[in-house]
Amino acid sequence: MNYGISNFMNKLHGQPDSYDKKSQYRFGRTLGAGTYGIVREADCNGDKVAVKIILKKNVKGNEQMVYDELKMLQHLSHPHIVKFVDWFESRDKYYIVTELATGGELFDRICDQGKFTEKDASQTIKQVLQAVDYLHQRNVVHRDLKPENLLYRTKDPDSQLVLADFGIAKMLDSPGEVLTTMAGSFGYAAPEVMLKQGHGKAVDMWSLGVITYTLLCGYSPFRSENLSDLVEECKSGRIIFHERYWKDVSKDAKEFIMSLLQPDPKKRVTSVDALKHRWLEGETASDHDLLPEIRSYMAKAKLKRGIELVKLANRIDQLKLQENPADMDEKDASDIPANASNAAGLAVKASEQRAVSPGRGLATSEAKEKRTLSKAAKSAIFKEVVLAKVREMKEQEQTDRLVADATAAHERRKSFSGQK
Numbered sequence: 001m002n003y004g005i006s007n008f009m010n011k012l013h014g015q016p017d018s019y020d021k022k023s024q025y026r027f028g029r030t031l032g033a034g035t036y037g038i039v040r041e042a043d044c045n046g047d048k049v050a051v052k053i054i055l056k057k058n059v060k061g062n063e064q065m066v067y068d069e070l071k072m073l074q075h076l077s078h079p080h081i082v083k084f085v086d087w088f089e090s091r092d093k094y095y096i097v098t099e100l101a102t103g104g105e106l107f108d109r110i111c112d113q114g115k116f117t118e119k120d121a122s123q124t125i126k127q128v129l130q131a132v133d134y135l136h137q138r139n140v141v142h143r144d145l146k147p148e149n150l151l152y153r154t155k156d157p158d159s160q161l162v163l164a165d166f167g168i169a170k171m172l173d174s175p176g177e178v179l180t181t182m183a184g185s186f187g188y189a190a191p192e193v194m195l196k197q198g199h200g201k202a203v204d205m206w207s208l209g210v211i212t213y214t215l216l217c218g219y220s221p222f223r224s225e226n227l228s229d230l231v232e233e234c235k236s237g238r239i240i241f242h243e244r245y246w247k248d249v250s251k252d253a254k255e256f257i258m259s260l261l262q263p264d265p266k267k268r269v270t271s272v273d274a275l276k277h278r279w280l281e282g283e284t285a286s287d288h289d290l291l292p293e294i295r296s297y298m299a300k301a302k303l304k305r306g307i308e309l310v311k312l313a314n315r316i317d318q319l320k321l322q323e324n325p326a327d328m329d330e331k332d333a334s335d336i337p338a339n340a341s342n343a344a345g346l347a348v349k350a351s352e353q354r355a356v357s358p359g360r361g362l363a364t365s366e367a368k369e370k371r372t373l374s375k376a377a378k379s380a381i382f383k384e385v386v387l388a389k390v391r392e393m394k395e396q397e398q399t400d401r402l403v404a405d406a407t408a409a410h411e412r413r414k415s416f417s418g419q420k
Contacts, residue, residue, distance in 0.1 A: 018088035022095065025051065036167075037093070041100060049085055052096040052167075059094075066094050072140060072171050073098070080131035082151070082164040103152025103159045107215075111295050118249055119285040121215050124161060126280045128208060131163040133271035136201045139172040141179065145207035146188045147214070172200065186227070187220055191234040191263050194227060202265035205274065209260025216253060217245040218293030221261065237263040248288035252279035 028041040037054040059066055073084035073096070085097040103109060106124070110116045128150060135142055144165060152159040168183045178198035184190070190206035192199045213221040221239050224230040239261050241254055256279040259269040269277075278284060 014091050016089050016091070019090050021086065021088040022090065025049075025097075027051065042097075044085075044097070048100040048102065050082075050098050050100040052098070054094040054096070056089075056092050056094065066096075068171065069166055069169070070096065072169060073166060075138070076135075076140075078131055078134045079160055080127050080162055081134065082162045098164075099153075101151035101153050101162050101164060103154050103156070106147050106150040106152075106161065107294060109152050110291070113291065115289050116291045116294065117285070117287045117289055118216060118253060119282050119287060121212070121290060122253070122279055122282045122285045125208070125212050125215070126275075127161045128163065128211070129271060129274055129280070132204050132208060133275055135169075136204070136271045139175055139177075139201075140169055141172065141199075141201050142166065142169045142204050143179075143183050143193075144168050144185055144188075145204050145211065146185050147211060150211075176200070187222060187230070190265065191231060192265050194231045194234070199265065201271070202268045205260050205268050205271065206262075206265075208274075209257050212253075212260065213239070213257050215294070216249055216257075216290060217242075218290070218296055219245075221257075235263050237261070245293065248286055250279065250284050250286050252277070252284045255279070 025042040025044050028043065031039045031041055031050060033039075036058045037052065039050055039052050042049050042051045054066055056063075070087055076084065082101060083099040085099060087094070087096050089095065104112075128145075132142065132145070142163065144167070145163075149163060149165045151162055151164050153162050170179055172179075178200060180196065180198050182193060182196055184193050184203065184207070188207045188210050190199060190203040193203055210221060222230055222233050224233050239258060241249070246254070256274075256277050259274065259277070262268040274280075
């Protein structure tokens with residue numbers, strides 16, 4: 001079908017002109033799900049890409065959020081930031097196409113290595129900081145820095161690390177503009193965000209501090225499980241470097257972390273100054289292997305996610321969400337286990353309680369306004385998100401053995417060292 005006929009058919013069916021681009025993409029597996037839609041893998045002219053699919057019903061009245069993300073992505077070009085490819089729309093969806101980072105998440109990739117030292121960590125954090133500095137120089141605040149958004153471009157051992165997920169990033173109108181919406185992920189959001197005091201670029205530096213701390217010892221600097229306790233813990237500015245885990249980590253690493261985890265954003269180091277810190281040169285970083293504790297951290301994290309999934313799934317029947325399997329592709333329907341509906345409903349409920357980014361998100365004012373979704377919107381999310389949860393459930397089965405083995409190994413180490 002030539003372009004003229006295709007364009008005519010699109011208009012006949014009420015489709016926007018750019019909808020014609022969709023035919024260039026062959027969609028594959030679902031990679032993840034957020035509040036406003038999903039991310040799917042696709043093939044375009046032999047190249048693998050990631051396609052973020054946003055349901056228009058879920059951003060009605062807030063379309064500018066999508067246009068802002070598009071404008072931002074099109075103007076970003078950096079070795080450590082995921083590349084923008086294209087965008088198009090249909091009657092009921094927006095499609096944002098970016099490069100597909102196939103090398104895996106930061107912590108998963110580390111766990112696959114034979115060794116990961118403090119020196120390796122310093123160079124890893126340097127890559128992330130270079131991306132953050134690039135954004136800040138252009139008055140862009142990412143607002144959702146966390147390990148899940150740090151991906152390796154390819155599976156190559158020397159692959160670059162790239163920063164992804166700009167769903168709640170903001171481009172400031174001026175360097176001093178103050179953002180007021182509560183946005184980020186639990187455990188990584190800066191205290192000024194949680195206190196709704198207004199925030200700017202400094203929130204990314206705080207998040208980077210949490211990531212660096214966790215990378216060097218295998219646990220978070222903040223242990224609180226609820227928002228009010230977490231706020232108090234962050235406000236105190238009391239960062240503890242427990243002797244057992246930190247005795248082999250350099251003084252420079254601890255100083256670097258402390259410069260980032262300053263409760264007062266005005267005292268927090270900027271990206272420009274942080275890049276000058278000598279820890280990032282790697283010369284003072286030790287060759288202490290961090291891998292055992294990181295593996296233990298990942299095992300506990302996966303086990304906790306599994307437990308939370310089971311607990312929430314037991315309550316999902318209250319949602320009473322049902323969907324007609326006939327509306328789904330035959331291939332997709334045959335791939336759905338018996339309890340997939342419960343898992344999909346869970347995703348819908350969770351999506352109404354968090355910001356754009358998947359994970360343990362903090363509610364934003366934008367998300368709050370969209371918290372009460374229409375029945376039609378819930379139905380649309382259901383169809384889009386069910387496959388993502390199916391994949392998650394299958395992956396959980398595959399990781400059960402890894403979790404059990406890693407936990408057992410950790411307990412053996414504790415027993416051997418005489419710990420209670």
